[in-house]
Amino acid sequence: GAGVSQSPRYKVAKRGQDVALRCDPISGHVSLFWYQQALGQGPEFLTYFQNEAQLDKSGLPSDRFFAERPEGSVSTLKIQRTQQEDSAVYLCASSSGLYNEQFFGPGTRLTVL
């Protein structure tokens, strides 16, 4: 497809497990963003990549959160030792440039029991 895809769409993890969330951006989009959206809230910025470079990770809530985009295309958001407060929808968005329109993927709904 031509849009942003994310997998898995749903993930249930036991507290303490590690999870990995994948984002496939639109082909050719250099900018990739990760957001966390808790129930009833707007998306909160987590981190941003320009190609393979992670230019801003100020939104990552703790050092348990780690994101990478090694080849400047697919990105993975990893959460180690998940906790209940990590339960949220994780949205990925890509754009052709930092100040251009962002296209969102469908999100991954993470539930930590």
Added chain:
Amino acid sequence: EDKVVQSPLSLVVHEGDTVTLNCSYEVTNFRSLLWYKQEKKAPTFLFMLTSSGIEKKSGRLSSILDKKELSSILNITATQTGDSAIYLCAGRGDDKIIFGKGTRLHILP
């Protein structure tokens, strides 16, 4: 601290009514103001506003930015039940985008 505040948080109107959603922002090195519509999925883009006073229009939706007041409004005229959604406003700075909590709009038939 950068922030985006939307009001009202929720709104219920009857089909055919006109609604105005508000957004105020404080964003370091402000670049643009974005509006999104979110239903039971990821947000879909509505408008990007960079210049003050220039209205952007798409069908029954329109939006305008006031850089002096650090605010924006989103208008929806002749509302339809399909307009029921959460409307998100976001301010974009140099290196990040900050979302408001959204306005939950419900249109009664």
